[in-house]
Amino acid sequence: MLSKELIIEARHLKLEDYYDLRNAMEKAYHGSSEDYWERRDISRLLDVFPEGQLCIAVNNKVVALALSIIIDYSKFGDNHTYHQITANDTFATHDPEGDVLYGIELFVHPDYRGMRLGRRLYDVRKELCENLNLRAIMAGGRIPTYSKYADELTPRQYINKVSNKEIYDTALTFQLSNNFHVKKILKNYLADDEQSMEFATLLEWNNIYYQEKETLINKLQPVVRLGLVQWQMRHFATFDHLIEQSEFFIDAVSGYHADFILFPEFFNAPLMSGFNHLGEAEAIRKLAEYTEPLRQKFVDFSISYNVNIITGSMPVMERGKLYNISYLCRRDGSWESFKKVHITPNETEAWGMSGGSDIRVFDTDSGKIGIAICYDVEFPELIRIYADQGMQLLFVPFLTDTQNGYSRVRRCAQARAIENECYVAIAGCVGNLPRVNNMDIQYAQSAVFTPSDFAFPTNAIKSEATPNTEMTLIVDVDLNLLKDLHHNGTVHTLKDRRNDLYEVVWKKK
Numbered sequence: 001m002l003s004k005e006l007i008i009e010a011r012h013l014k015l016e017d018y019y020d021l022r023n024a025m026e027k028a029y030h031g032s033s034e035d036y037w038e039r040r041d042i043s044r045l046l047d048v049f050p051e052g053q054l055c056i057a058v059n060n061k062v063v064a065l066a067l068s069i070i071i072d073y074s075k076f077g078d079n080h081t082y083h084q085i086t087a088n089d090t091f092a093t094h095d096p097e098g099d100v101l102y103g104i105e106l107f108v109h110p111d112y113r114g115m116r117l118g119r120r121l122y123d124v125r126k127e128l129c130e131n132l133n134l135r136a137i138m139a140g141g142r143i144p145t146y147s148k149y150a151d152e153l154t155p156r157q158y159i160n161k162v163s164n165k166e167i168y169d170t171a172l173t174f175q176l177s178n179n180f181h182v183k184k185i186l187k188n189y190l191a192d193d194e195q196s197m198e199f200a201t202l203l204e205w206n207n208i209y210y211q212e213k214e215t216l217i218n219k220l221q222p223v224v225r226l227g228l229v230q231w232q233m234r235h236f237a238t239f240d241h242l243i244e245q246s247e248f249f250i251d252a253v254s255g256y257h258a259d260f261i262l263f264p265e266f267f268n269a270p271l272m273s274g275f276n277h278l279g280e281a282e283a284i285r286k287l288a289e290y291t292e293p294l295r296q297k298f299v300d301f302s303i304s305y306n307v308n309i310i311t312g313s314m315p316v317m318e319r320g321k322l323y324n325i326s327y328l329c330r331r332d333g334s335w336e337s338f339k340k341v342h343i344t345p346n347e348t349e350a351w352g353m354s355g356g357s358d359i360r361v362f363d364t365d366s367g368k369i370g371i372a373i374c375y376d377v378e379f380p381e382l383i384r385i386y387a388d389q390g391m392q393l394l395f396v397p398f399l400t401d402t403q404n405g406y407s408r409v410r411r412c413a414q415a416r417a418i419e420n421e422c423y424v425a426i427a428g429c430v431g432n433l434p435r436v437n438n439m440d441i442q443y444a445q446s447a448v449f450t451p452s453d454f455a456f457p458t459n460a461i462k463s464e465a466t467p468n469t470e471m472t473l474i475v476d477v478d479l480n481l482l483k484d485l486h487h488n489g490t491v492h493t494l495k496d497r498r499n500d501l502y503e504v505v506w507k508k509k
Contacts, residue, residue, distance in 0.1 A: 006058055008117075010124045013053040013065065015043055020062040021055070024109040037067075037105070041089055045069075048094045051132075052101065054124050056117045063112045066121040067105040070134065072098040078183065078202060082140055082190045101129045103139035103203075122178045126205065135210040140186055141203045144195040145169040155185050155199045172201060179488070180205045208483045222480040224366045224393065226425050227253030227261045227307075230446045232470035233433040236270050239290060243297055249472065254305040256474050259366040262427040263312030264446075265324070265374050265399040268294060269429075269439045280350045280437050285322060288315040295327050295335070302329040308364055312397040312427070313340065313373045321354045326371050326397060328362050336362055340373035341382060357508050361389040367479055374398035377426075378412045380419065384504045387420035387494060392479050396426040401441045410447070414460060417449040419493050421485050423462070423477045424449045430468045443468060448475045453489050455481045 013021075018039050025036050045053055049069055056064040069086070072095045076085065085102055087093045103125065108117050129137050146158050149167065159182055161167040176182075180203040189200035229249045236242045246263070253261045271290055275283040291314045302309045311327040316339075324340035324347070339356025347353040359382060361368050370386035370393070377383065377396045386394065396413055400406040409426060417424040428444025447464035450456040463475045486494065 007060070008115075008120075009057045009060075010120050011055060011057065012050060013042070013046065013055045013062070013067075015039075015046055017055060017057075017062045018042055020057075021065060024063050024065065025107065027110050028107040044091055048091050049096075051128065054121060054128070056120055058112060063109040064117040064121055065105060065107055066103065066125050068101050068103045068125065068128075068137075069094040070098040070132070071095055071100050071102050073100040073136075073138070079186070080140075081186075081188060085140070099135050101125070101132065101134045101137045103137060106139075118174060119178060126207075129205075129207050130209050133207075133209075133211055135207055135212075137180075137205040137207075138183075139180075139203045140189045141175055141180075141201040142171050142190065142193060142196045143169055143199060143201060144171055146199060147195050147197055150197050155197075159185070159201065175201075175203055178205075208487050209480065220365065220367070223476050223478050224260070225256065225258045226393075226423075226448060226473075226475045226477060227256065227258035228425055228427040228446045228448070228465070228473040228475070229253070229261065229263050229267075230427060230444060230465045230469065230471050230473065231264050231267045231312075231429045233270060233429050233431045233439070233442055235273055235433075235435075239271065239293070242268060242271060243294075246297070247301060250301050250305050250307065250309065253472055253474065254307045258307055258474065260308045260310065260364075260369075260393075260395070260425075262310045262395050262425055263397060264427045264429045264444070265313040265397040266315075266439070267312045267397075267429055268314050269399075269436060270433060272436050272439065273433075276435055276437060281352050283437065284315050284351045284353075285317060288317045288322065290314070291316045291325070295329070298327065298329045299333065299335050302331045302335075303333050306331050308366065310369075310371060310395045310397065315351075315353075322352060323354055323356055324373055325356075326373055328364070328369070328371065330364060332365070338371040338373070340376060342375045342379055344375050359385060359506065361386055361391045367392040369393045369395060372396050372416075374400070374409060377416060377424075378408055380412075380416065381504045383416045383420055385506050387422060388504075391420070392422055392482055393477070394420075394422055394424045396424060398426055398428045398444070400428060400443055403443055406443050406445065410445070413447075414449045418452050418460065421451050421482055421489070421494055423482070425475070427473075430470060446473050448473070448477065450477070451482070451485055451489075453485055453491075455485065 052068040054066045055062045162169045162172050182201045183204045184202040186200040188198050272283050272287045275286045298309050298311045309329040313324050313326040316325045326338050329335045341355050343353050343355045368390045370391040398409045413424045413426050425448045427446040429442040430444045433439045445467040448462040450460050450462050452460040465473045
């Protein structure tokens with residue numbers, strides 16, 4: 001009977017724990033053909049790799065154990081035996097410069113089962129793997145219940161039934177529930193293992209935080225700082241005055257060491273005031289003449305202020321067609337562009353605007369990003385294609401004149417963050433712009449949205465600006481949380497798609 005007052009501690013094993021360990025082994029191995037660990041073997045393991053020998057003590061008594069070594073997996077590959085991995089129990093294969101934490105033992109005293117101590121051991125082993133920057137945990141796993149089904153099921157069929165919870169296996173069921181997957185079936189892995197019929201599963205758990213090579217400079221940082229500009233529409237006497245106001249915001253936001261600055265859609269529309277005597281279609285084409293010099297100014301600013309700039313959007317004429325274009329100006333001086341794909345009825349009727357036909361995710365020094373201009377975010381297929389390309393951050397410059405229009409952009413942006421397991425930043429213009437046709441009134445509340453799970457805000461809103469007020473919004477987002485969500489989230493909206501039933505395909509390559 002277990003005491004009601006228990007002190008449970010997960011820690012590194014010590015040689016003086018051996019007698020408790022031996023007692024736990026005798027209980028755990030009772031009735032099996034397993035050999036007990038000798039004191040000399042435990043001592044040897046503690047000499048070569050003390051950090052890898054983990055245990056759980058209950059009231060200072062060791063009742064559960066996990067032993068491991070580090071190996072250079074390329075020397076063994078997927079076809080190996082237990083004795084090859086351990087060098088016939090000498091552990092000469094342990095390589096501190098290796099890439100895989102290989103589990104060679106794990107058991108729990110039967111009197112202490114039901115306390116989830118095995119899960120605790122796996123958790124600390126995973127933590128060790130992450131802290132040592134090893135790419136994976138691997139192990140050869142026994143399937144001790146297989147002998148009862150060997151006459152009717154092949155090992156593969158047996159493993160499938162265990163995976164589908166049709167059969168309970170005392171070892172494999174537990175391993176699968178701890179996010180290990182079966183990479184291969186091994187034959188003759190452990191000699192004389194009659195319960196498993198000498199079969200074993202090659203188990204693998206991948207470390208999503210593994211860095212293949214440590215970079216001393218220019219290392220991709222997990223926390224990315226976003227700067228959003230909520231732009232007040234106002235008249236500018238000249239192009240230079242608009243540039244001056246733009247530089248003011250870039251200077252202010254870069255002073256907070258932001259990695260990205262996002263401007264709104266058509267923030268340069270005040271320059272159309274000089275063309276108000278023209279029709280709307282002609283005026284927007286005259287505005288397009290400012291786009292090339294404006295882009296060049298933003299390229300210069302991205303270098304001098306050391307920040308990546310998403311330039312909102314602006315009109316551009318190419319081969320006789322009018323497009324709504326956004327530029328990514330990287331702080332290394334390079335730049336790329338994205339043309340708005342989905343054109344609103346108003347843009348078509350008033351301006352004769354065309355939709356772009358090229359979409360892709362952009363690589364930056366602070367993660368993979370996508371750009372969706374206003375109406376684009378209301379089409380989930382486009383953003384799902386971005387997600388399949390590894391997008392982590394989606395930037396949405398927008399321009400809406402009513403709260404209804406803003407609500408469409410906002411709600412859809414929030415949905416895109418949840419369904420694609422990414423961050424979404426939206427930035428819009430506010431205020432009025434009299435005497436500029438088709439640009440009279442603007443409504444906006446810029447914000448950064450997150451997925452909806454325990455690591456994120458309960459309302460899935462990281463931060464938001466004051467509505468209809470000129471201001472900046474500075475927000476930190478953690479890309480590592482997205483990795484963890486993708487693999488360990490409460491739900492897996494990307495992984496759980498039924499690709500056997502449906503798919504989203506970009507037809508134009």
